[in-house]
Amino acid sequence: MNRLLLAAMTAVMLALTACSGPVTGTVVDKQFSPSRCTTSVTTTKTTTSNGVKTTQKPKTTCTRDDYDLKVRGDDGKIRNVDTDRLTFETTRLGDRYPR
Secondary structure, X not given: OHHHHHHHHHHHHHHHHHHHOOOOEEEEEEEEEOOEEEEEEEEEEEEEOOXXXXXXXXXXXXXXOXXXXXXXXXXXXXXXXXXXXXXXXXXXOOOEEOO
């Protein structure tokens, strides 16, 4: 189910990006968010002929490393651009994006 939600969110983001056209401008900030995992426990109670049965299931959700550039467009607006690791590491503040 999480994969379906992630796929849907990705599709929406791509559609919104496509509507606004490619981002060009000057890199004004960079942000890296490392991957992380969180675990939660779901508790389910069911009534049986022997009483109430409680079941607990752990659910782990993980995210990937996230590499973002903040780009001030030629129109003055600042946009967030999701990039790959190589682009993130080789881009400096003040650089034109894309190169």
